[in-house]
Amino acid sequence: MTPPPTLSFQLATISQQDEWDRYVSTHEQATAYHKFAWLLAVKNAYGHAISGVIARETQTNEVVGVFPAILMKTPIIGRQLCSLPYCDVGYPVADSSEVVSEMQRFLESQQIKHNSQNFEIRDVAETPSEKTHLQHKKVRMLLPLPQSSEVLLASFKSKLRSQVRKAEKNGLEVKLGCSQQLVADFYGVYTRNMRDLGSPVHAKKWFEQIVEAYADSSIISVIYKGDTPIGAGLVIKNGKHASIPWASTLREFNPLAPNMMLYWSLLAHCADSGITEFDFGRSTFEEGTYRFKKQWGATPQLLNWKKLDKNNQYVREKEHNQAPSKLRPLIENIWRKLPLGLTITTGSVIRPYISL
Structure with a gap:
């Protein structure tokens, strides 16, 4: 033996x-x-x-x-x-x-x-076949990609295809790459969007280091209205898998559908680059971002985050998934009213220590 x-x-x-x-x-x-x-x-x-x-x-x-x-x-x-x-x-x-x-x-x-x-x-965990077991759970949304953007576009329902075309009809334009200018434009959209969501931002150097470390395995898409960046997303790749950790649009321009052009540009790029699975990222089952990702054909995979204490004992689920603090909505509301520059400076100081 x-x-x-x-x-x-x-x-x-x-x-x-x-x-x-x-x-x-x-x-x-x-x-x-x-x-x-x-x-x-x-x-x-x-x-x-x-x-x-x-x-x-x-x-x-x-x-x-x-x-x-x-x-x-x-x-x-x-x-x-x-x-x-x-x-x-x-x-x-x-x-x-x-x-x-x-x-x-x-x-x-x-x-x-x-x-x-x-x-x-x-x-991650095996996704239950009975979707009622996913209520209020965190999932990541995965989309299998065909061999080309042409095939992918043809697979969409007519309503989704018309929404993709809407942004172009509204005069929006897209640029893809990893130049320092695109990083700067991405960061400008990201910081405004996060401030409006009441959430602290990463420092610009974080995104610069991602692009430097991933090199050709990263891509940024920026959506413009004229010369103004109004939407941006960052995708990273490994083999035939791609993930989009961050995507943002400026809410005042959302009627122009920049989010549809943003995601389509990145999905098309990935399909044409040999990517076979696209990870849209984390959402709560059946909530807003979940439904947005689902319309592209993505399906949920249950996330299973586990935590061990300093004695190497698993933290019980009821302790690990505590209800949000009642102070959170108040803090988020205050954050939204702060000057953008202050939220960037403050966020860059505290964000390294927030693991989410």
């Missing part, structure tokens, strides 16, 4: 980026967030430590699994281990469930070593 392979585990370093990315580029469960670029952007933008694990089969030295993670040092709260911050997913990918279990045990030992207060794993 052949003995089971001997495994070795270590915290990944920047020198191992190429072999890390070779592994995740071919793993069917890996997302764009699993690329080493996400870890690198977090480190370079915000200074948090890379704590991703790379697993090898000892005899061959072949990579058999990776577990992306970041050790965040947060004022007052202390250290927190997160897989992964600032996005929806960061679960481990490996050749087997045994490798996954061993990598998690390795990270749990790191949690104790660094006195981390908790360890959060942003995983």
